[in-house]
Amino acid sequence: MADLITDPNLPDPxxxxxxxxxxxxxxxxxxAIRAFSARLILLLANHVGDRAVLSRALAEAARNPAHARx
Amino acid sequence: MIQDRYSLAFRLYPYARSADQDATDPVRHPVVIMxxxxxxxxxxxxxxxxxxxxxxxxxxxxxxxxxxxxCFSKRTLEICDRYGAAGPMLDKGIAWTLGKVFHDDxxxxxxxxxxxxxxxxxxxxxxxxxxxxxxxxxxxRQAQAEGAPIALRGRNRVDAVAPxxxxxxxxITTPEGPYRIAADWLIGCDGASSPLRGMLGLGFVGExxxxxxxxxxxxxxxxxxxxxxxxxxxxxxxxxxxxxxxxPDDIWRVDxxxxxxxxxxxxxxxxxxxxxxxxxxxxxxxYDIVWSSIYTFQCRRMERFRHGRVxxxxxxxxxxxxxxxxxxxxxxxxxxxxxxxxxxxIRGRAPEALLxxxxxxxxxxxxxxxxxxxxxxxxxxxxxxxxxxxRNAVLDLAERHAFARPLVNSGRLSxxxxxxxxxxxxxxxxxxxxRTRPGSPCPDAPLGxxxxxxxxxxxFVILAIDAxxxxxxxxxxxxxxxxxxxxxxxxxxxxxxxxxxxxxxAVYLIRPDxxxxxxxxxxxxxxxxxALRRACAKE
Ligand SMILES: Cc1cc2nc3c(=O)[nH]c(=O)nc-3n(C[C@H](O)[C@H](O)[C@H](O)COP(=O)(O)OP(=O)(O)OC[C@H]3O[C@@H](n4cnc5c(N)ncnc54)[C@H](O)[C@@H]3O)c2cc1C
Numbered sequence: 001m002a003d004l005i006t007d008p009n010l011p012d013p014x015x016x017x018x019x020x021x022x023x024x025x026x027x028x029x030x031x032a033i034r035a036f037s038a039r040l041i042l043l044l045a046n047h048v049g050d051r052a053v054l055s056r057a058l059a060e061a062a063r064n065p066a067h068a069r070x
Numbered sequence: 071m072i073q074d075r076y077s078l079a080f081r082l083y084p085y086a087r088s089a090d091q092d093a094t095d096p097v098r099h100p101v102v103i104m105x106x107x108x109x110x111x112x113x114x115x116x117x118x119x120x121x122x123x124x125x126x127x128x129x130x131x132x133x134x135x136x137x138x139x140x141c142f143s144k145r146t147l148e149i150c151d152r153y154g155a156a157g158p159m160l161d162k163g164i165a166w167t168l169g170k171v172f173h174d175d176x177x178x179x180x181x182x183x184x185x186x187x188x189x190x191x192x193x194x195x196x197x198x199x200x201x202x203x204x205x206x207x208x209x210x211r212q213a214q215a216e217g218a219p220i221a222l223r224g225r226n227r228v229d230a231v232a233p234x235x236x237x238x239x240x241x242i243t244t245p246e247g248p249y250r251i252a253a254d255w256l257i258g259c260d261g262a263s264s265p266l267r268g269m270l271g272l273g274f275v276g277e278x279x280x281x282x283x284x285x286x287x288x289x290x291x292x293x294x295x296x297x298x299x300x301x302x303x304x305x306x307x308x309x310x311x312x313x314x315x316x317x318p319d320d321i322w323r324v325d326x327x328x329x330x331x332x333x334x335x336x337x338x339x340x341x342x343x344x345x346x347x348x349x350x351x352x353x354x355x356x357y358d359i360v361w362s363s364i365y366t367f368q369c370r371r372m373e374r375f376r377h378g379r380v381x382x383x384x385x386x387x388x389x390x391x392x393x394x395x396x397x398x399x400x401x402x403x404x405x406x407x408x409x410x411x412x413x414x415x416i417r418g419r420a421p422e423a424l425l426x427x428x429x430x431x432x433x434x435x436x437x438x439x440x441x442x443x444x445x446x447x448x449x450x451x452x453x454x455x456x457x458x459x460x461r462n463a464v465l466d467l468a469e470r471h472a473f474a475r476p477l478v479n480s481g482r483l484s485x486x487x488x489x490x491x492x493x494x495x496x497x498x499x500x501x502x503x504x505r506t507r508p509g510s511p512c513p514d515a516p517l518g519x520x521x522x523x524x525x526x527x528x529x530f531v532i533l534a535i536d537a538x539x540x541x542x543x544x545x546x547x548x549x550x551x552x553x554x555x556x557x558x559x560x561x562x563x564x565x566x567x568x569x570x571x572x573x574x575x576a577v578y579l580i581r582p583d584x585x586x587x588x589x590x591x592x593x594x595x596x597x598x599x600x601a602l603r604r605a606c607a608k609e
Contacts, residue, residue: 006471013476014445017464021448024456033456065176065469 004056072129072225072245079200081132082207085225091249096239099125100416102253104228104240104266106130108139108199109384109401110259111206111222115153116409118213118220122416125251126220127242129227133207136361137198137287140315140323141395145486145511146402147191148584152528155209156191159202162318163195169298171478173465175305179475180297183483188564189514190521194483196317198287199398231256231269231380238379255412256380259401264386270377276370277444279391280330281451284309284364286343289321290357300480302450302465308346311450311480321360324350325392327451334364367391369444371436375429383408388436390443393450393481400439403486404432410528410582414606419547424607427494435487442482449479486511489585496579496588496601502571512584515565517555522565525553528582530602532593535565536575539593545602550579581605 010016027033045054083106090097101117103110106128117124142159150156170180183193210220229248230241238256242249258266267274299314306312309326316322326346328337336342343362351357371388375381384401408428414420452458467474489495490509498508505513515522530550532539536557543550557566570576577594579587579601588601603609 006473008473008476010473010476014442014479014482017460017477017479018445018448021457021460024460025454027456060467060471063470065466 004053004060006060072227072243074130076130076134076136078130078132079135080204080207082204083128083222083224084131085245086223087244087246088221088223090251091244091246093249096250096252098237098252098254099123100253101125101255101257101412102127102238102240102251103257103259105258105260105384105386106222106224107259107261107384108203108206108398109405110257111203111210112150112153112402112405113257113259113383113409114220114222115155115206115210115213115218116405117413118210118218119153120409120413121219122413123219124221125253126222127226127228127240128222128224131224133200133203135200136363137200137317137321137323138392139199139202139395139398140196140317141194141399141483142197142202143395143399143484144189144191144193144514145484146399147195148514148523149402149406150206151191151524152584153206153209154212155205158205158208159197160191160195162201162205163197164296164316164318165192165195166296166298166316167193168295169300169480171465171468171480172299172301172304173462173469174303176469178302178465178468178478181475188516188560188562190523191514194395196315196323198317198319198321201318202398228260228266228269231266233270233378233380236379254379254416257408257412258380258382258386259384260386262385262389264382266380267372267382267386270380272372272377274370274372274389276368276389276440278368279366279447279451280453281310282328282330282332282334282364282366283392284326284328284337284343284346285362286324286326286347286359287317287321287361288324288347288357289319289360290351290355291320292322292351292355292357294322302461302480304350306349308350312350313480314350322357328364330366332364337364338362365392369440369447371433371440375432376425381408381412381425381428383432387432388440390439391447393446394439394443394483395481396439396443396484399484400435403435404428406583407432414548420606421608427492427607430492431489431494434489434492438487439484446479446481450481494581494587494605494607496604497590497597499588499590499594499597500573500576502573502576502589503568506569506578506586506589508586508588510586512580512586513568515568516560516562517565518559522555523584525555526580526584530582530605531578531580532598533569533578533580534575534593535569535578537577537592539577543595543598543602545599546606546608548602548606550598550602579605 101124167183232239301312311327313325383404488509495509587605
């Protein structure tokens, strides 16, 4: 079973980030953005295809350093 | 009369009457440079050291007060070293390699700029721009004494130009009235608001960033380390982002992002600047404000850098945000690129088409710089709520996870671009390391008890590494000289790793600006001659 990859694994990080932001900004209002996020997450989850990895990713995303320290 | 538009840090070229002002017909010069900023003066050095007569016209009598640029890159130092000006820069400048990124009250991560040995110069030095410029002018004075045909004319303002087929007429105003000269080639190095662009009706379009930044250079005795500290949304709330960076002479650059709709006069009052600084530094830290200003910026470039006999370089040709230190550094790369080409065209050793490659290569460099600087700016100053959410998510994740760190962008610091795939670049017959593929700027490496780059100098060079090659090769009046070296001259192995990879030997053809033209596994006369022709725009 694969572990959640948290080391750099993305080629061209700056280019990817720019495309990500552009795609979100093209969505219009908040409702459209939320729906777009949901579709994107589901697509990527299916691509990952590993239940354990997805659970780990959900747990990691739930951590919030800003709140952790009050 | 000529009014100063800014006050001077160093008055280095006071107005002096030139013989041209008494001539009945306009005196003609091979090269006139409009603007004596870092780019104009460096270009004068490049050409003057080649023995090409050059006149620099600047409307002031010296270097402006106030440090705009503070970070000068390794490549800039390598170029200045070729001009014999890097020594004092390195002596006075402060080398730094460590950067730290903070979000609110937390350190997100730190990065090391050049975790690689075997380079003569550090990745960056911090030096106040006026000192950088002063060291260039000191070198001009020395070169003049040794016979370099460089003239620096202070208080000579260019007010009008008339381009002709094979020259340009310039109308110049001085404290003693106007005069006129002619230039075979006119180089516009007159800065971001280039009057020359205006005189020729040339556009300068691009993206305006709706944010302002308040800079305070402060003198204080503090024991912050020599590192670049960048805060996103700092807890002390002095700006939406804040940068702290050390300069020589106990001076620190503090840069606060303060928003678009600000009352400049109000923000620049000393009390208000101190309010921000005190919140950041804490009570009881004593400092003097040496210089302050508010800047906004745009990312833009001219559509073409060459217009017949007029060429543009530096901020006049392209402008970027300061994040990434790409302004003066890319201007020096323009100079590095233009100097040898103009020299060869003036000497009749290459066709004028070589100057079109200046536009091709440096516009490519400018596009790359604009892209990086735009992305950094978008990250630092998110424009929409969703981009702000993503930006902070990246920062949150980067604290714990290495994967998010390459996404954090507080300015990708300037590195020179490759001319891979452009007109002058030749073949890769070696298939060696990627960083030295044709088009790339040569990385430095240890060589004997010195370094490689100073040995390349400013000519065409056949770099033969554990390979045969003739001592010189001349093709259509252009000579390349051989530099024969062995990987054994660098016990650290860096030379082999950077230039050979798995190959036992290699032959590189290298341009005067130390970019690779082409490379092969061994000497091939026909291929080398073709590459040399190509690099001079003769193919
Ligand atoms: C806040 C800030 C921080 C920066 N930090 C960095 C950094 O860390 N690293 C970096 O590389 N860059 C940095 N830059 C950018 C850097 O300052 C510029 O890129 C650099 O000064 C450009 O040099 P230049 O010679 O092209 O133009 P300029 O320095 O603007 O020089 C133009 C010259 O032309 C003269 N001139 C204008 N009109 C005429 C006329 N009609 N006749 C005669 N002369 C004329 C002017 O007086 C001036 O001397 C920064 C800029 C800012 C604003």
